[in-house]
Amino acid sequence: MATDAERVRAQGAESFSDRWTRLKYDHNWLGFWFMLPAAAFLLLFLTYPLGLGIWLSVTDTRIGREGGFIGLENFEWLNQDPVFWLSVFNTFLYTTVASVIKFGLGLYLAILLNSHMPWKAIIRAVVLLPFIVPTVLSAIAFWWIYDTQFSIISWTLIEMGWIDENINFLGEPNNARASVIAANIWRGIPFVAITLLAGLQTIPQSLYEAATIDGASRWQMFKHVTYPMLTPIIAVVMTFSVLFTFTDFQLIYAMTRGGPANATHLMATLSYQRAIMGGNLGEGAAISTAMIPFLLAAILFSWFGLQRRKWQQGESDD
Amino acid sequence: MTDHIIGGVSRRSVLKGSTALAAGVALGGAGSLADLTRAWAADSPFQPEKGAKLRMLRWNRFVETEDIQFDKNMAAFTEATGIQVRLDKEFLDDIQPKAAVAANVGAGPDIIWGPMAIPHLIPDKLLDVTDVADYLGGKYGGWYESPAAYGIRDGRWMALPLCVSGNYINYRISAVQKAGFEKFPTTTADLMKLTKALKANGSPAGMALGRATGDGNAWCHWVVWAHGGKLVDKDGNVTINSPETAASLEYVKELYENWIPGTASWNDSNNNKAFLSGDVSYTNNGISIYAAAVRQKMDIAADIDHAFYPIGPVGKPTELQLPFMIEAFKYSKYPNACKLLMAFLMEGPQYDAWLEQSVGYFTQTLKDFEKNKVWTEDPKRAVFKEACTRTLDMGYAGSLGYAAAGALADFVIVDMVSQAATGQTSVKEAMETAQKRAERYYRV
Numbered sequence: 001m002a003t004d005a006e007r008v009r010a011q012g013a014e015s016f017s018d019r020w021t022r023l024k025y026d027h028n029w030l031g032f033w034f035m036l037p038a039a040a041f042l043l044l045f046l047t048y049p050l051g052l053g054i055w056l057s058v059t060d061t062r063i064g065r066e067g068g069f070i071g072l073e074n075f076e077w078l079n080q081d082p083v084f085w086l087s088v089f090n091t092f093l094y095t096t097v098a099s100v101i102k103f104g105l106g107l108y109l110a111i112l113l114n115s116h117m118p119w120k121a122i123i124r125a126v127v128l129l130p131f132i133v134p135t136v137l138s139a140i141a142f143w144w145i146y147d148t149q150f151s152i153i154s155w156t157l158i159e160m161g162w163i164d165e166n167i168n169f170l171g172e173p174n175n176a177r178a179s180v181i182a183a184n185i186w187r188g189i190p191f192v193a194i195t196l197l198a199g200l201q202t203i204p205q206s207l208y209e210a211a212t213i214d215g216a217s218r219w220q221m222f223k224h225v226t227y228p229m230l231t232p233i234i235a236v237v238m239t240f241s242v243l244f245t246f247t248d249f250q251l252i253y254a255m256t257r258g259g260p261a262n263a264t265h266l267m268a269t270l271s272y273q274r275a276i277m278g279g280n281l282g283e284g285a286a287i288s289t290a291m292i293p294f295l296l297a298a299i300l301f302s303w304f305g306l307q308r309r310k311w312q313q314g315e316s317d318d
Numbered sequence: 319m320t321d322h323i324i325g326g327v328s329r330r331s332v333l334k335g336s337t338a339l340a341a342g343v344a345l346g347g348a349g350s351l352a353d354l355t356r357a358w359a360a361d362s363p364f365q366p367e368k369g370a371k372l373r374m375l376r377w378n379r380f381v382e383t384e385d386i387q388f389d390k391n392m393a394a395f396t397e398a399t400g401i402q403v404r405l406d407k408e409f410l411d412d413i414q415p416k417a418a419v420a421a422n423v424g425a426g427p428d429i430i431w432g433p434m435a436i437p438h439l440i441p442d443k444l445l446d447v448t449d450v451a452d453y454l455g456g457k458y459g460g461w462y463e464s465p466a467a468y469g470i471r472d473g474r475w476m477a478l479p480l481c482v483s484g485n486y487i488n489y490r491i492s493a494v495q496k497a498g499f500e501k502f503p504t505t506t507a508d509l510m511k512l513t514k515a516l517k518a519n520g521s522p523a524g525m526a527l528g529r530a531t532g533d534g535n536a537w538c539h540w541v542v543w544a545h546g547g548k549l550v551d552k553d554g555n556v557t558i559n560s561p562e563t564a565a566s567l568e569y570v571k572e573l574y575e576n577w578i579p580g581t582a583s584w585n586d587s588n589n590n591k592a593f594l595s596g597d598v599s600y601t602n603n604g605i606s607i608y609a610a611a612v613r614q615k616m617d618i619a620a621d622i623d624h625a626f627y628p629i630g631p632v633g634k635p636t637e638l639q640l641p642f643m644i645e646a647f648k649y650s651k652y653p654n655a656c657k658l659l660m661a662f663l664m665e666g667p668q669y670d671a672w673l674e675q676s677v678g679y680f681t682q683t684l685k686d687f688e689k690n691k692v693w694t695e696d697p698k699r700a701v702f703k704e705a706c707t708r709t710l711d712m713g714y715a716g717s718l719g720y721a722a723a724g725a726l727a728d729f730v731i732v733d734m735v736s737q738a739a740t741g742q743t744s745v746k747e748a749m750e751t752a753q754k755r756a757e758r759y760y761r762v
């Protein structure tokens with residue numbers, strides 16, 4: 001006969017295995033288990049590096065040497081550093097101008113591609129080309145196009161008699177800024193155009209038919225049918241486009257390395273120069289960290305500014 | 319600087335002028351070199367660990383013949399010692415970040431051969447090679463002072479300067495003569511006169527003022543130092559904001575106005591292209607422009623010559639020649655094998671053969687190798703022989719260290735010169751910015 005103590009122990013064992021069974025089969029817990037790999041992945045590859053970057057930005061770590069906590073000194077220093085503020089200005093200019101033009105031209109291209117035309121499939125494939133070419137390759141191509149001595153643009157214009165001497169594309173600050181922005185636009189348009197094209201194709205044809213019956217002009221159709229139906233896609237595309245442009249590195253690094261005299265330095269390239277080449281990991285990390293608030297603002301703006309439509313949440317859009 | 323030179327020295331020319339031994343080595347008489355190496359390794363003070371295997375990272379060649387000879391030397395080393403060496407070659411600008419990562423994580427290649435700044439950025443992570451340096455220095459007439467300084471910290475050797483890549487004036491003989499100069503000017507005052515005359519003749523000059531790690535740093539430091547400007551004094555106080563620096567910047571402004579337009583965007587390869595296409599009549603560069611012209615049998619080769627940087631008001635040479643350092647990491651499991659390989663690369667016939675095959679692009683750092691015939695078989699290479707004797711080091715007038723390496727990598731001097739020359743800021747503002755940026759590095 002079992003003693004009380006043994007019964008209690010048996011009950012304890014039962015309840016432990018019960019609990020384990022519940023953990024294994026309970027639907028809510030099952031969800032947790034399925035999420036675990038994804039969560040681990042995010043923690044390991046996103047949260048940890050981000051956290052480490054932020055930690056480094058408040059230390060004086062150098063390459064090959066552990067650093068100590070120094071509070072906000074890196075940021076205070078950057079605040080007084082004209083090169084840092086120049087790179088902030090450049091980054092904003094680069095992102096704003098390139099994103100606006102990419103959006104405008106991309107949307108225009110998407111609408112063109114959405115209409116009926118011969119060899120539609122081939123043309124759509126061709127539009128993707130700039131996106132497919134590796135960034136560094138296209139940057140080197142642009143570097144030649146913008147060469148001060150051998151630029152094909154200068155050569156053509158001289159041959160046509162429009163200008164007398166080579167254009168100083170990358171040697172004069174404002175020319176250099178315009179040149180790298182143009183290269184970025186060339187690379188970025190396909191992404192915007194093709195994604196918006198996909199969005200355009202999800203708009204039901206019946207809406208256009210109804211609008212036609214109501215006597216809407218093409219502009220009215222765009223304004224009242226196409227644009228509202230496209231806003232969720234625009235929000236996503238432009239968020240990504242702004243993020244990619246803001247954090248651009250390869251194009252600048254391959255073409256100008258931030259020159260002439262820092263006129264095309266973006267925050268990303270300056271961060272690399274200070275952290276990896278200059279060995280000042282703490283300061284480089286501080287520059288990267290300083291990008292975070294701007295990136296967050298861009299995301300929040302497009303999310304709340306463009307995407308919160310009532311109909312998207314199942315309500316009527318009035 | 320980034321031109322690839324293929325076959326700068328033909329096989330025939332090597333055979334003609336070379337000693338039998340060096341020729342045998344250069345022509346891949348792997349047997350003979352391996353035999354020599356076997357005997358050498360047996361007597362070497364550095365006896366490798368049993369079963370040693372090494373990984374080495376070097377920068378990718380700019381001169382193909384150099385690369386081929388380097389591979390031959392490595393093959394002979396492996397054949398004679400049985401030590402397998404995995405040799406990776408990567409773009410020059412990628413070596414420093416890779417070294418940084420290797421140092422930080424404590425894993426990666428055992429040995430790196432790359433740019434000069436690496437040892438002083440990661441001194442604590444590098445294997446002490448004082449014994450190798452003493453051994454080589456004793457055997458080959460000693461080290462030149464300047465390249466040695468890049469390898470020494472607190473009295474110990476943490477890296478060896480394998481060679482220096484000389485950077486000098488490359489000019490067109492005919493253009494300079496047409497401008498009224500028999501030889502290339504030797505003073506900064508005459509250089510200005512020449513520059514103006516060249517512009518007037520429609521054959522302007524130009525030096526790289528963009529992010530040119532090699533060429534830009536070389537001439538910008540020269541011009542500031544030539545006028546007495548210094549980033550720091552000998553105690554490490556930042557002194558760049560000075561009347562001497564201002565004089566140098568005013569000088570550059572005037573030069574820049576008389577140069578070909580667009581130099582502010584030039585990187586290390588723009589000046590090579592512009593020079594070879596006949597667009598500029600002098601620039602600063604390694605010997606690679608001339609070597610490329612010789613290899614491609616271009617007519618321009620006969621019209622090219624090289625000159626020292628002109629002397630400025632300070633009255634002495636103020637060049638900045640950049641060494642390429644070879645270093646081993648403390649984390650290597652085979653430190654003795656590392657030392658053996660480092661010593662091997664800088665010894666006797668193999669170093670001579672390698673120097674010869676680099677056709678003047680590299681200059682020796684051990685004094686005895688200045689007898690190498692690479693310096694006599696073509697008189698146009700002669701100035702490059704002096705690269706180690708006329709140079710100051712990148713930390714001048716202070717000491718080498720984190721700060722000097724960081725300031726150089728951050729283009730503090732190049733940016734200052736570029737800002738002032740292009741008129742992007744006033745001379746005063748350019749100096750103030752440089753002063754501030756340098757103070758940040760020298761705070762350490």
